[in-house]
Amino acid sequence: MASIQLEFNKALNKTLSNLLIFYVAIYVRLSKAEEGKSKEEQSRSITNQKSICFNYLNGLIESDNGIIKYVFVDYYIDDGFSGSNFDRPAFQKLKDDIQKKRINMVIIKDLSRLGREHIESDEYLEKWFPEHDTRCIAILDNIDTFSESANNEIAPILNWANERHNKETSKKIKKTFRDNINAGLYMGSEAPYGLIKGNTKETKHQLTVDEEVRSIIIDIFDKAKQEWSLNKIAEYLTNKNIPIPSIHKKSNRGIKTKTFELWDPNTVKDILTNEMYIGNMVQGKTTRLSLKSKKVTYIPKEDWIVVENTHEAIIDRDTFYIVQDILKKNSHKQENSKDYLLKGLLICKECGHTLSIQQNKNAKQSYTVCNYYKKYSKYDVCTSHRFNYRVVEKSVLNSIKEECKKYVDSTNFEKLLKDKEKSKNKINETKLLIKKSTNTIEKYKKQINITYMDKLNNKIDDDTFQSVQYNLKSKINDEQLIINELEETLKIIENKVYDEPNYKKIVEKYLSFETPERTSLLQIIDKIEVSQDGSLDIYYKIKTPYK
Numbered sequence: 001m002a003s004i005q006l007e008f009n010k011a012l013n014k015t016l017s018n019l020l021i022f023y024v025a026i027y028v029r030l031s032k033a034e035e036g037k038s039k040e041e042q043s044r045s046i047t048n049q050k051s052i053c054f055n056y057l058n059g060l061i062e063s064d065n066g067i068i069k070y071v072f073v074d075y076y077i078d079d080g081f082s083g084s085n086f087d088r089p090a091f092q093k094l095k096d097d098i099q100k101k102r103i104n105m106v107i108i109k110d111l112s113r114l115g116r117e118h119i120e121s122d123e124y125l126e127k128w129f130p131e132h133d134t135r136c137i138a139i140l141d142n143i144d145t146f147s148e149s150a151n152n153e154i155a156p157i158l159n160w161a162n163e164r165h166n167k168e169t170s171k172k173i174k175k176t177f178r179d180n181i182n183a184g185l186y187m188g189s190e191a192p193y194g195l196i197k198g199n200t201k202e203t204k205h206q207l208t209v210d211e212e213v214r215s216i217i218i219d220i221f222d223k224a225k226q227e228w229s230l231n232k233i234a235e236y237l238t239n240k241n242i243p244i245p246s247i248h249k250k251s252n253r254g255i256k257t258k259t260f261e262l263w264d265p266n267t268v269k270d271i272l273t274n275e276m277y278i279g280n281m282v283q284g285k286t287t288r289l290s291l292k293s294k295k296v297t298y299i300p301k302e303d304w305i306v307v308e309n310t311h312e313a314i315i316d317r318d319t320f321y322i323v324q325d326i327l328k329k330n331s332h333k334q335e336n337s338k339d340y341l342l343k344g345l346l347i348c349k350e351c352g353h354t355l356s357i358q359q360n361k362n363a364k365q366s367y368t369v370c371n372y373y374k375k376y377s378k379y380d381v382c383t384s385h386r387f388n389y390r391v392v393e394k395s396v397l398n399s400i401k402e403e404c405k406k407y408v409d410s411t412n413f414e415k416l417l418k419d420k421e422k423s424k425n426k427i428n429e430t431k432l433l434i435k436k437s438t439n440t441i442e443k444y445k446k447q448i449n450i451t452y453m454d455k456l457n458n459k460i461d462d463d464t465f466q467s468v469q470y471n472l473k474s475k476i477n478d479e480q481l482i483i484n485e486l487e488e489t490l491k492i493i494e495n496k497v498y499d500e501p502n503y504k505k506i507v508e509k510y511l512s513f514e515t516p517e518r519t520s521l522l523q524i525i526d527k528i529e530v531s532q533d534g535s536l537d538i539y540y541k542i543k544t545p546y547k
Protein backbone atom coordinates (compact mmCIF):
# COMPACT_ATOMS: atom_id res chain seq x y z
CA MET A 1 0.00 0.00 0.00
CA ALA A 2 2.74 2.37 1.02
CA SER A 3 4.46 2.05 -2.30
CA ILE A 4 1.25 2.69 -4.20
CA GLN A 5 0.72 5.82 -2.17
CA LEU A 6 4.27 6.83 -2.92
CA GLU A 7 3.76 6.31 -6.65
CA PHE A 8 0.60 8.33 -6.49
CA ASN A 9 2.30 11.17 -4.69
CA LYS A 10 5.09 11.12 -7.20
CA ALA A 11 2.61 11.38 -10.06
CA LEU A 12 0.76 14.12 -8.29
CA ASN A 13 3.89 16.13 -7.66
CA LYS A 14 4.97 15.73 -11.21
CA THR A 15 1.60 16.99 -12.33
CA LEU A 16 1.67 19.90 -9.93
CA SER A 17 5.08 20.88 -11.13
CA ASN A 18 3.79 21.44 -14.63
CA LEU A 19 0.44 22.83 -13.78
CA LEU A 20 -2.07 22.20 -16.49
CA ILE A 21 -4.32 24.86 -17.93
CA PHE A 22 -7.26 24.08 -20.15
CA TYR A 23 -8.55 26.82 -22.39
CA VAL A 24 -12.11 25.80 -22.87
CA ALA A 25 -14.45 26.29 -25.80
CA ILE A 26 -18.08 25.29 -25.67
CA TYR A 27 -19.38 24.26 -29.05
CA VAL A 28 -23.11 24.46 -29.67
CA ARG A 29 -25.01 23.44 -32.77
CA LEU A 30 -28.65 23.18 -33.68
CA SER A 31 -29.19 19.61 -34.82
CA LYS A 32 -31.16 18.55 -37.86
CA ALA A 33 -34.15 17.40 -35.83
CA GLU A 34 -34.35 20.74 -34.08
CA GLU A 35 -34.27 22.74 -37.27
CA GLY A 36 -37.90 22.04 -38.06
CA LYS A 37 -39.09 23.37 -34.76
CA SER A 38 -40.30 26.87 -34.00
CA LYS A 39 -37.89 29.75 -33.51
CA GLU A 40 -38.66 29.76 -29.84
CA GLU A 41 -37.90 26.07 -29.40
CA GLN A 42 -34.72 26.47 -31.41
CA SER A 43 -33.37 29.24 -29.28
CA ARG A 44 -34.31 27.26 -26.21
CA SER A 45 -32.29 24.38 -27.57
CA ILE A 46 -29.25 26.61 -28.06
CA THR A 47 -29.63 28.09 -24.58
CA ASN A 48 -30.15 24.61 -23.24
CA GLN A 49 -26.95 23.28 -24.78
CA LYS A 50 -25.01 26.28 -23.60
CA SER A 51 -26.15 25.89 -20.02
CA ILE A 52 -25.60 22.09 -19.95
CA CYS A 53 -22.03 22.58 -21.11
CA PHE A 54 -21.35 25.56 -18.89
CA ASN A 55 -22.71 23.80 -15.82
CA TYR A 56 -20.56 20.81 -16.62
CA LEU A 57 -17.53 23.05 -16.85
CA ASN A 58 -18.40 24.57 -13.49
CA GLY A 59 -18.61 21.08 -12.03
CA LEU A 60 -15.12 20.40 -13.30
CA ILE A 61 -13.77 23.64 -11.91
CA GLU A 62 -15.18 22.79 -8.50
CA SER A 63 -13.66 19.33 -8.49
CA ASP A 64 -10.24 20.25 -9.83
CA ASN A 65 -8.67 20.63 -6.39
CA GLY A 66 -6.47 23.37 -7.74
CA ILE A 67 -4.49 20.89 -9.77
CA ILE A 68 -6.08 21.64 -13.09
CA LYS A 69 -7.03 25.12 -14.16
CA TYR A 70 -9.89 25.76 -16.52
CA VAL A 71 -10.20 29.02 -18.40
CA PHE A 72 -13.44 29.50 -20.27
CA VAL A 73 -12.71 31.23 -23.57
CA ASP A 74 -15.91 31.41 -25.59
CA TYR A 75 -19.03 29.81 -26.96
CA TYR A 76 -18.87 28.71 -30.59
CA ILE A 77 -22.36 28.59 -32.01
CA ASP A 78 -23.50 27.18 -35.34
CA ASP A 79 -27.13 28.02 -35.73
CA GLY A 80 -28.97 26.24 -38.50
CA PHE A 81 -26.07 24.43 -40.13
CA SER A 82 -26.38 20.78 -40.99
CA GLY A 83 -24.31 18.32 -39.03
CA SER A 84 -23.15 16.45 -42.06
CA ASN A 85 -21.29 19.47 -43.24
CA PHE A 86 -18.10 20.33 -41.44
CA ASP A 87 -17.81 23.63 -43.21
CA ARG A 88 -19.73 25.35 -40.49
CA PRO A 89 -18.41 28.82 -39.67
CA ALA A 90 -18.22 28.47 -35.89
CA PHE A 91 -16.75 25.00 -36.17
CA GLN A 92 -14.15 26.33 -38.61
CA LYS A 93 -13.31 29.14 -36.21
CA LEU A 94 -13.01 26.62 -33.40
CA LYS A 95 -10.57 24.55 -35.45
CA ASP A 96 -8.68 27.69 -36.28
CA ASP A 97 -8.37 28.69 -32.65
CA ILE A 98 -7.25 25.18 -31.73
CA GLN A 99 -4.54 25.36 -34.36
CA LYS A 100 -3.48 28.73 -33.01
CA LYS A 101 -3.30 27.13 -29.55
CA ARG A 102 -5.94 29.45 -28.13
CA ILE A 103 -8.12 26.49 -27.28
CA ASN A 104 -7.08 23.09 -25.98
CA MET A 105 -10.37 21.77 -24.71
CA VAL A 106 -13.83 21.52 -26.27
CA ILE A 107 -17.07 20.71 -24.50
CA ILE A 108 -20.12 19.57 -26.46
CA LYS A 109 -23.48 18.32 -25.27
CA ASP A 110 -23.28 15.10 -27.26
CA LEU A 111 -21.39 13.65 -30.18
CA SER A 112 -24.05 14.48 -32.72
CA ARG A 113 -23.01 18.12 -32.30
CA LEU A 114 -19.78 17.30 -34.07
CA GLY A 115 -21.46 15.76 -37.07
CA ARG A 116 -24.41 13.74 -38.11
CA GLU A 117 -22.31 10.92 -39.45
CA HIS A 118 -20.45 8.78 -36.98
CA ILE A 119 -17.47 8.33 -39.23
CA GLU A 120 -16.82 12.03 -39.41
CA SER A 121 -17.27 12.78 -35.72
CA ASP A 122 -15.16 9.75 -34.85
CA GLU A 123 -12.46 11.08 -37.09
CA TYR A 124 -12.43 14.30 -35.09
CA LEU A 125 -12.63 12.53 -31.78
CA GLU A 126 -9.99 9.92 -32.47
CA LYS A 127 -7.64 11.79 -34.74
CA TRP A 128 -7.99 15.49 -35.20
CA PHE A 129 -8.46 16.54 -31.58
CA PRO A 130 -5.76 14.23 -30.19
CA GLU A 131 -3.39 15.29 -32.94
CA HIS A 132 -3.88 18.87 -31.83
CA ASP A 133 -3.51 18.00 -28.14
CA THR A 134 -7.09 19.02 -27.55
CA ARG A 135 -9.27 17.41 -24.96
CA CYS A 136 -12.84 16.81 -26.04
CA ILE A 137 -15.77 16.14 -23.72
CA ALA A 138 -19.12 14.92 -25.03
CA ILE A 139 -21.26 15.13 -21.92
CA LEU A 140 -24.21 12.90 -22.72
CA ASP A 141 -22.00 10.28 -24.34
CA ASN A 142 -19.73 10.28 -21.32
CA ILE A 143 -16.72 10.75 -23.47
CA ASP A 144 -13.63 12.51 -22.26
CA THR A 145 -10.75 11.96 -24.65
CA PHE A 146 -8.25 13.21 -22.15
CA SER A 147 -8.98 10.84 -19.31
CA GLU A 148 -8.62 7.94 -21.73
CA SER A 149 -5.27 8.61 -23.25
CA ALA A 150 -2.96 6.07 -21.77
CA ASN A 151 0.20 8.09 -21.31
CA ASN A 152 -1.50 10.70 -19.28
CA GLU A 153 -0.29 11.29 -15.79
CA ILE A 154 -3.29 13.11 -14.48
CA ALA A 155 -5.77 10.63 -15.93
CA PRO A 156 -6.29 8.92 -12.54
CA ILE A 157 -7.17 12.20 -10.91
CA LEU A 158 -9.55 13.15 -13.67
CA ASN A 159 -11.16 9.75 -13.56
CA TRP A 160 -11.62 9.99 -9.86
CA ALA A 161 -13.34 13.36 -10.14
CA ASN A 162 -15.57 12.26 -12.98
CA GLU A 163 -16.45 9.03 -11.27
CA ARG A 164 -18.08 10.75 -8.31
CA HIS A 165 -19.94 12.96 -10.71
CA ASN A 166 -21.32 10.14 -12.80
CA LYS A 167 -21.72 7.11 -10.63
CA GLU A 168 -25.32 7.59 -9.57
CA THR A 169 -26.67 8.56 -12.98
CA SER A 170 -24.76 5.77 -14.60
CA LYS A 171 -26.24 3.14 -12.30
CA LYS A 172 -29.80 4.17 -13.09
CA ILE A 173 -29.26 4.24 -16.83
CA LYS A 174 -27.53 0.88 -16.82
CA LYS A 175 -30.36 -0.82 -14.98
CA THR A 176 -33.13 0.40 -17.29
CA PHE A 177 -31.00 -0.60 -20.22
CA ARG A 178 -30.49 -4.16 -18.90
CA ASP A 179 -34.18 -4.58 -18.09
CA ASN A 180 -35.13 -3.63 -21.62
CA ILE A 181 -32.58 -5.95 -23.14
CA ASN A 182 -33.81 -8.86 -21.07
CA ALA A 183 -37.32 -8.14 -22.31
CA GLY A 184 -36.13 -8.54 -25.90
CA LEU A 185 -36.39 -4.88 -26.78
CA TYR A 186 -33.84 -3.65 -29.26
CA MET A 187 -31.71 -1.03 -27.51
CA GLY A 188 -29.09 -0.28 -30.13
CA SER A 189 -28.94 3.15 -31.66
CA GLU A 190 -28.96 1.68 -35.13
CA ALA A 191 -30.48 -1.57 -36.38
CA PRO A 192 -28.09 -4.23 -37.63
CA TYR A 193 -27.69 -4.67 -41.38
CA GLY A 194 -30.81 -6.22 -42.89
CA LEU A 195 -33.16 -5.05 -40.18
CA ILE A 196 -34.97 -1.78 -39.56
CA LYS A 197 -35.98 -0.10 -36.33
CA GLY A 198 -39.51 1.23 -36.02
CA ASN A 199 -39.75 4.99 -36.14
CA THR A 200 -42.51 5.67 -33.67
CA LYS A 201 -42.14 5.80 -29.93
CA GLU A 202 -44.03 2.48 -29.63
CA THR A 203 -42.01 0.61 -32.27
CA LYS A 204 -38.51 2.05 -31.92
CA HIS A 205 -37.36 -0.97 -29.92
CA GLN A 206 -38.74 -3.44 -32.47
CA LEU A 207 -37.12 -4.76 -35.62
CA THR A 208 -38.53 -5.57 -39.03
CA VAL A 209 -36.82 -6.90 -42.14
CA ASP A 210 -35.16 -4.42 -44.48
CA GLU A 211 -36.66 -5.65 -47.75
CA GLU A 212 -33.93 -3.98 -49.79
CA VAL A 213 -31.27 -6.33 -48.49
CA ARG A 214 -33.26 -9.44 -47.58
CA SER A 215 -32.25 -11.16 -50.81
CA ILE A 216 -28.60 -10.16 -50.34
CA ILE A 217 -28.44 -11.78 -46.92
CA ILE A 218 -30.14 -14.92 -48.25
CA ASP A 219 -27.62 -14.95 -51.11
CA ILE A 220 -24.67 -14.63 -48.68
CA PHE A 221 -25.91 -17.60 -46.64
CA ASP A 222 -26.53 -19.56 -49.85
CA LYS A 223 -22.95 -19.09 -51.02
CA ALA A 224 -21.59 -19.97 -47.58
CA LYS A 225 -23.68 -23.14 -47.62
CA GLN A 226 -22.01 -24.02 -50.92
CA GLU A 227 -18.74 -23.68 -49.01
CA TRP A 228 -17.58 -20.50 -50.71
CA SER A 229 -14.79 -18.91 -48.70
CA LEU A 230 -15.34 -15.59 -46.93
CA ASN A 231 -12.90 -13.97 -49.32
CA LYS A 232 -14.72 -15.31 -52.32
CA ILE A 233 -18.09 -14.14 -51.03
CA ALA A 234 -16.67 -10.69 -50.27
CA GLU A 235 -15.23 -10.47 -53.76
CA TYR A 236 -18.49 -11.67 -55.27
CA LEU A 237 -20.47 -8.98 -53.45
CA THR A 238 -17.95 -6.32 -54.44
CA ASN A 239 -18.11 -7.36 -58.09
CA LYS A 240 -21.90 -7.24 -57.96
CA ASN A 241 -21.61 -3.61 -56.78
CA ILE A 242 -23.58 -4.30 -53.64
CA PRO A 243 -23.10 -1.46 -51.15
CA ILE A 244 -21.35 -2.48 -47.95
CA PRO A 245 -23.52 -2.33 -44.78
CA SER A 246 -22.25 1.06 -43.55
CA ILE A 247 -22.97 2.68 -46.91
CA HIS A 248 -26.37 1.01 -47.14
CA LYS A 249 -27.12 2.35 -43.67
CA LYS A 250 -26.31 5.86 -44.84
CA SER A 251 -28.59 5.60 -47.83
CA ASN A 252 -31.33 4.30 -45.53
CA ARG A 253 -30.98 7.50 -43.57
CA GLY A 254 -31.32 9.47 -46.77
CA ILE A 255 -27.65 10.34 -47.09
CA LYS A 256 -26.51 10.03 -50.67
CA THR A 257 -22.99 8.87 -51.07
CA LYS A 258 -20.93 8.16 -54.11
CA THR A 259 -18.33 6.28 -52.16
CA PHE A 260 -17.87 2.73 -53.17
CA GLU A 261 -16.15 0.40 -50.78
CA LEU A 262 -14.97 -3.15 -50.99
CA TRP A 263 -16.58 -5.88 -48.96
CA ASP A 264 -14.39 -7.15 -46.21
CA PRO A 265 -14.36 -10.90 -45.49
CA ASN A 266 -14.83 -10.09 -41.79
CA THR A 267 -18.04 -8.23 -42.54
CA VAL A 268 -19.29 -11.32 -44.36
CA LYS A 269 -18.37 -13.41 -41.35
CA ASP A 270 -20.21 -11.04 -39.01
CA ILE A 271 -23.33 -11.46 -41.10
CA LEU A 272 -23.02 -15.23 -41.32
CA THR A 273 -22.70 -15.60 -37.55
CA ASN A 274 -25.39 -13.14 -36.53
CA GLU A 275 -28.34 -14.89 -34.87
CA MET A 276 -30.41 -11.78 -35.47
CA TYR A 277 -31.13 -13.25 -38.91
CA ILE A 278 -32.93 -16.26 -37.47
CA GLY A 279 -35.22 -13.99 -35.50
CA ASN A 280 -33.32 -13.91 -32.22
CA MET A 281 -32.55 -10.71 -30.38
CA VAL A 282 -28.86 -10.81 -29.49
CA GLN A 283 -27.59 -7.98 -27.34
CA GLY A 284 -25.12 -7.27 -24.60
CA LYS A 285 -22.16 -8.24 -26.78
CA THR A 286 -20.12 -5.34 -25.53
CA THR A 287 -19.89 -3.27 -22.44
CA ARG A 288 -18.20 -0.12 -21.33
CA LEU A 289 -16.20 -0.34 -18.17
CA SER A 290 -17.87 2.84 -17.09
CA LEU A 291 -20.24 5.18 -18.81
CA LYS A 292 -17.61 7.83 -19.23
CA SER A 293 -15.39 5.44 -21.09
CA LYS A 294 -15.65 5.11 -24.82
CA LYS A 295 -13.54 1.99 -24.77
CA VAL A 296 -15.66 -1.01 -25.53
CA THR A 297 -14.98 -4.39 -24.00
CA TYR A 298 -16.16 -7.50 -25.80
CA ILE A 299 -18.19 -9.90 -23.71
CA PRO A 300 -17.74 -13.66 -24.22
CA LYS A 301 -20.40 -15.23 -26.39
CA GLU A 302 -21.87 -17.39 -23.64
CA ASP A 303 -22.74 -14.23 -21.69
CA TRP A 304 -24.63 -12.51 -24.50
CA ILE A 305 -28.29 -11.91 -23.84
CA VAL A 306 -30.36 -13.81 -26.39
CA VAL A 307 -34.13 -13.59 -26.54
CA GLU A 308 -35.57 -15.95 -29.13
CA ASN A 309 -38.16 -15.19 -31.82
CA THR A 310 -38.52 -11.48 -31.26
CA HIS A 311 -38.79 -10.59 -34.94
CA GLU A 312 -39.21 -12.10 -38.40
CA ALA A 313 -36.39 -14.44 -39.46
CA ILE A 314 -34.56 -13.94 -42.77
CA ILE A 315 -32.70 -17.25 -42.65
CA ASP A 316 -34.12 -20.60 -41.55
CA ARG A 317 -32.44 -22.26 -38.60
CA ASP A 318 -31.26 -25.33 -40.54
CA THR A 319 -29.33 -23.19 -43.00
CA PHE A 320 -27.92 -21.04 -40.23
CA TYR A 321 -26.51 -23.97 -38.24
CA ILE A 322 -25.14 -25.74 -41.33
CA VAL A 323 -23.25 -22.52 -42.14
CA GLN A 324 -21.93 -22.30 -38.56
CA ASP A 325 -20.47 -25.81 -38.93
CA ILE A 326 -18.85 -24.93 -42.23
CA LEU A 327 -17.34 -21.77 -40.76
CA LYS A 328 -15.95 -23.66 -37.80
CA LYS A 329 -14.44 -26.27 -40.09
CA ASN A 330 -12.73 -23.61 -42.21
CA SER A 331 -11.78 -21.24 -39.45
CA HIS A 332 -8.13 -22.27 -39.44
CA LYS A 333 -7.90 -21.45 -43.13
CA GLN A 334 -9.10 -17.92 -42.52
CA GLU A 335 -6.28 -17.09 -40.17
CA ASN A 336 -3.87 -16.95 -43.06
CA SER A 337 -5.74 -14.01 -44.50
CA LYS A 338 -3.76 -11.84 -42.10
CA ASP A 339 -0.73 -12.49 -44.21
CA TYR A 340 -1.01 -9.39 -46.31
CA LEU A 341 -0.18 -9.65 -49.96
CA LEU A 342 1.65 -6.31 -50.01
CA LYS A 343 3.51 -6.73 -46.73
CA GLY A 344 6.90 -5.04 -46.94
CA LEU A 345 6.32 -3.66 -50.42
CA LEU A 346 4.65 -0.42 -49.38
CA ILE A 347 7.01 2.52 -48.97
CA CYS A 348 6.19 6.02 -47.78
CA LYS A 349 6.76 8.39 -50.69
CA GLU A 350 7.35 11.34 -48.40
CA CYS A 351 9.93 9.90 -46.01
CA GLY A 352 11.03 6.62 -47.56
CA HIS A 353 10.20 4.46 -44.56
CA THR A 354 8.14 1.32 -44.83
CA LEU A 355 4.41 1.49 -44.30
CA SER A 356 3.15 -1.13 -41.94
CA ILE A 357 -0.27 -2.67 -42.12
CA GLN A 358 -2.30 -2.84 -38.98
CA GLN A 359 -5.80 -3.77 -38.00
CA ASN A 360 -7.97 -1.28 -36.24
CA LYS A 361 -9.32 -2.00 -32.79
CA ASN A 362 -12.28 -4.16 -33.69
CA ALA A 363 -10.12 -6.00 -36.23
CA LYS A 364 -12.58 -5.36 -39.02
CA GLN A 365 -10.37 -3.39 -41.32
CA SER A 366 -6.70 -2.99 -41.94
CA TYR A 367 -4.94 0.26 -42.50
CA THR A 368 -1.54 1.37 -43.69
CA VAL A 369 0.55 3.64 -41.54
CA CYS A 370 3.95 5.25 -42.10
CA ASN A 371 6.33 3.68 -39.59
CA TYR A 372 8.27 6.88 -39.17
CA TYR A 373 5.12 8.81 -38.41
CA LYS A 374 3.89 6.08 -36.08
CA LYS A 375 7.07 6.15 -34.08
CA TYR A 376 7.69 9.88 -33.94
CA SER A 377 4.30 11.47 -34.54
CA LYS A 378 4.89 13.72 -31.55
CA TYR A 379 7.71 15.42 -33.38
CA ASP A 380 5.62 16.29 -36.37
CA VAL A 381 7.52 14.10 -38.80
CA CYS A 382 5.81 12.83 -41.93
CA THR A 383 2.04 12.22 -41.99
CA SER A 384 -0.04 9.20 -41.09
CA HIS A 385 -0.49 7.75 -44.60
CA ARG A 386 -3.51 5.97 -43.25
CA PHE A 387 -5.42 4.23 -46.00
CA ASN A 388 -7.75 1.29 -46.05
CA TYR A 389 -5.43 -1.61 -46.87
CA ARG A 390 -8.03 -3.50 -48.92
CA VAL A 391 -8.49 -0.50 -51.15
CA VAL A 392 -4.74 -0.12 -51.64
CA GLU A 393 -4.38 -3.81 -52.42
CA LYS A 394 -7.26 -3.77 -54.86
CA SER A 395 -5.89 -0.80 -56.71
CA VAL A 396 -2.40 -2.34 -56.88
CA LEU A 397 -3.85 -5.55 -58.28
CA ASN A 398 -5.85 -3.60 -60.84
CA SER A 399 -2.81 -1.70 -61.94
CA ILE A 400 -0.83 -4.93 -62.28
CA LYS A 401 -3.60 -6.32 -64.44
CA GLU A 402 -3.39 -3.24 -66.63
CA GLU A 403 0.35 -3.63 -66.82
CA CYS A 404 0.01 -7.27 -67.79
CA LYS A 405 -2.51 -6.46 -70.49
CA LYS A 406 0.16 -4.42 -72.23
CA TYR A 407 2.27 -7.51 -72.56
CA VAL A 408 -0.51 -9.40 -74.21
CA ASP A 409 -0.62 -6.95 -77.08
CA SER A 410 1.24 -8.84 -79.80
CA THR A 411 3.36 -5.99 -81.15
CA ASN A 412 4.53 -5.18 -77.69
CA PHE A 413 5.10 -8.79 -77.01
CA GLU A 414 7.51 -8.87 -79.93
CA LYS A 415 9.27 -5.82 -78.67
CA LEU A 416 9.49 -7.36 -75.27
CA LEU A 417 11.09 -10.45 -76.73
CA LYS A 418 13.57 -8.25 -78.58
CA ASP A 419 14.36 -6.44 -75.35
CA LYS A 420 14.87 -9.77 -73.75
CA GLU A 421 17.11 -10.83 -76.63
CA LYS A 422 19.12 -7.65 -76.16
CA SER A 423 19.47 -8.36 -72.49
CA LYS A 424 20.56 -11.90 -73.25
CA ASN A 425 23.23 -10.60 -75.62
CA LYS A 426 24.37 -8.18 -72.98
CA ILE A 427 24.62 -11.01 -70.48
CA ASN A 428 26.76 -13.06 -72.85
CA GLU A 429 28.92 -10.05 -73.60
CA THR A 430 29.45 -9.38 -69.93
CA LYS A 431 30.24 -13.00 -69.21
CA LEU A 432 32.84 -12.93 -71.98
CA LEU A 433 34.48 -9.84 -70.49
CA ILE A 434 34.63 -11.50 -67.09
CA LYS A 435 36.22 -14.56 -68.62
CA LYS A 436 38.76 -12.39 -70.41
CA SER A 437 39.74 -10.60 -67.21
CA THR A 438 39.97 -13.89 -65.34
CA ASN A 439 42.36 -15.17 -68.01
CA THR A 440 44.44 -12.03 -67.74
CA ILE A 441 44.75 -12.53 -64.00
CA GLU A 442 45.88 -16.11 -64.59
CA LYS A 443 48.50 -14.84 -67.03
CA TYR A 444 49.85 -12.34 -64.47
CA LYS A 445 49.96 -15.03 -61.81
CA LYS A 446 52.03 -17.20 -64.10
CA GLN A 447 54.41 -14.28 -64.70
CA ILE A 448 54.78 -13.83 -60.95
CA ASN A 449 55.83 -17.48 -60.72
CA ILE A 450 58.27 -17.06 -63.56
CA THR A 451 59.97 -14.00 -62.02
CA TYR A 452 60.14 -15.87 -58.76
CA MET A 453 61.93 -18.75 -60.47
CA ASP A 454 64.22 -16.24 -62.22
CA LYS A 455 65.13 -14.76 -58.90
CA LEU A 456 65.86 -18.17 -57.42
CA ASN A 457 68.13 -18.88 -60.38
CA ASN A 458 69.79 -15.51 -59.90
CA LYS A 459 68.69 -14.39 -63.35
CA ILE A 460 67.40 -11.13 -61.89
CA ASP A 461 68.47 -9.10 -58.89
CA ASP A 462 66.44 -8.36 -55.81
CA ASP A 463 65.36 -4.85 -56.78
CA THR A 464 64.11 -5.87 -60.21
CA PHE A 465 62.25 -8.79 -58.66
CA GLN A 466 60.54 -6.51 -56.13
CA SER A 467 59.45 -3.93 -58.70
CA VAL A 468 58.18 -6.56 -61.18
CA GLN A 469 56.28 -8.34 -58.41
CA TYR A 470 54.74 -5.05 -57.34
CA ASN A 471 53.68 -4.17 -60.88
CA LEU A 472 52.09 -7.54 -61.51
CA LYS A 473 50.24 -7.56 -58.22
CA SER A 474 48.71 -4.14 -58.83
CA LYS A 475 47.71 -5.24 -62.33
CA ILE A 476 45.95 -8.26 -60.81
CA ASN A 477 44.24 -5.95 -58.39
CA ASP A 478 42.98 -3.69 -61.16
CA GLU A 479 41.71 -6.63 -63.15
CA GLN A 480 39.89 -7.97 -60.09
CA LEU A 481 38.13 -4.63 -59.69
CA ILE A 482 36.97 -4.83 -63.29
CA ILE A 483 35.61 -8.32 -62.66
CA ASN A 484 33.74 -7.17 -59.57
CA GLU A 485 32.10 -4.39 -61.51
CA LEU A 486 31.14 -6.69 -64.37
CA GLU A 487 29.62 -9.17 -61.96
CA GLU A 488 27.49 -6.42 -60.43
CA THR A 489 26.23 -5.44 -63.87
CA LEU A 490 25.53 -9.06 -64.69
CA LYS A 491 23.46 -9.48 -61.56
CA ILE A 492 21.37 -6.45 -62.45
CA ILE A 493 20.66 -7.56 -66.00
CA GLU A 494 19.97 -11.12 -64.98
CA ASN A 495 17.41 -9.92 -62.46
CA LYS A 496 15.59 -8.08 -65.19
CA VAL A 497 15.33 -11.08 -67.42
CA TYR A 498 12.93 -13.80 -66.56
CA ASP A 499 12.41 -17.00 -68.42
CA GLU A 500 9.51 -17.16 -70.80
CA PRO A 501 7.27 -19.84 -69.28
CA ASN A 502 7.48 -18.12 -65.94
CA TYR A 503 6.63 -14.78 -67.44
CA LYS A 504 3.66 -16.24 -69.28
CA LYS A 505 2.38 -17.80 -66.11
CA ILE A 506 2.52 -14.53 -64.25
CA VAL A 507 0.72 -12.61 -66.97
CA GLU A 508 -1.97 -15.26 -67.16
CA LYS A 509 -2.34 -15.21 -63.43
CA TYR A 510 -2.86 -11.48 -63.26
CA LEU A 511 -5.32 -11.46 -66.08
CA SER A 512 -7.49 -14.06 -64.43
CA PHE A 513 -9.56 -12.88 -61.49
CA GLU A 514 -7.96 -14.95 -58.81
CA THR A 515 -5.77 -13.23 -56.28
CA PRO A 516 -2.10 -13.88 -56.99
CA GLU A 517 0.25 -15.50 -54.55
CA ARG A 518 2.78 -13.40 -52.75
CA THR A 519 5.69 -15.16 -54.36
CA SER A 520 4.64 -14.28 -57.89
CA LEU A 521 3.87 -10.75 -56.80
CA LEU A 522 7.38 -10.38 -55.43
CA GLN A 523 8.71 -11.53 -58.79
CA ILE A 524 7.26 -8.60 -60.64
CA ILE A 525 7.07 -5.78 -58.11
CA ASP A 526 10.04 -4.00 -56.70
CA LYS A 527 8.24 -1.52 -54.44
CA ILE A 528 5.11 0.55 -54.19
CA GLU A 529 5.39 4.16 -53.14
CA VAL A 530 2.36 5.50 -51.33
CA SER A 531 2.07 9.26 -51.13
CA GLN A 532 0.11 11.15 -48.53
CA ASP A 533 -2.69 11.97 -50.95
CA GLY A 534 -3.15 8.26 -51.47
CA SER A 535 -1.69 7.97 -54.95
CA LEU A 536 0.45 4.95 -55.71
CA ASP A 537 3.66 4.62 -57.73
CA ILE A 538 4.33 1.02 -58.57
CA TYR A 539 7.87 0.05 -59.48
CA TYR A 540 7.96 -3.08 -61.59
CA LYS A 541 10.84 -5.44 -61.92
CA ILE A 542 9.60 -6.30 -65.36
CA LYS A 543 10.14 -3.67 -68.01
CA THR A 544 7.20 -1.77 -69.34
CA PRO A 545 6.97 -2.75 -73.00
CA TYR A 546 5.85 0.72 -74.03
CA LYS A 547 9.18 2.24 -73.15
Ligand SMILES: [Zn+2]
Nearest residue numbers: 348351370382
Ligand atom coordinates in the same frame (compact mmCIF):
# COMPACT_ATOMS: atom_id res chain seq x y z
ZN1 LIG B 1 6.51 8.72 -44.00
